[in-house]
Amino acid sequence: MKIKTMIAAAAMTLCFVMTLSSCSTKLQAINRLEKFSYELRDNSQYYTVNDWRDAGEEFLDIRRDIKKHEFDYTPEQKKKIGVLEGKCAGYMAKGVKNGIVDKVKGFGNELNGILQGILNAVTDFTDD
16 A cells, blocks of 8 residues: 555646746746846847847747647736737837837948038049
């Protein structure tokens, strides 16, 4: 009888550890998504094309992790995931838009400088 009790206790312990491990993994995916949303919020305006490629890959990787546990999440956790995904999408859209606008402004300033240089050169040439 002692052996059966020990085996049962070991099996229960193993099930408990596996449950904690599974719970930890599904929560890690949510935590990664939350950290990723903070990263996008704080730094996406400075992203290069390569940074955007890496961010897209990271987002897809996080989504794959979340998908593995989609039936294990509570309604509250699913809502949090949705909110975080929405924030990520918003930060991505805003970061891309700001990056494009900044590049256009930079190009406009450069073009303005070129035109100013040409006008100065022409003025200098006609003054001689």
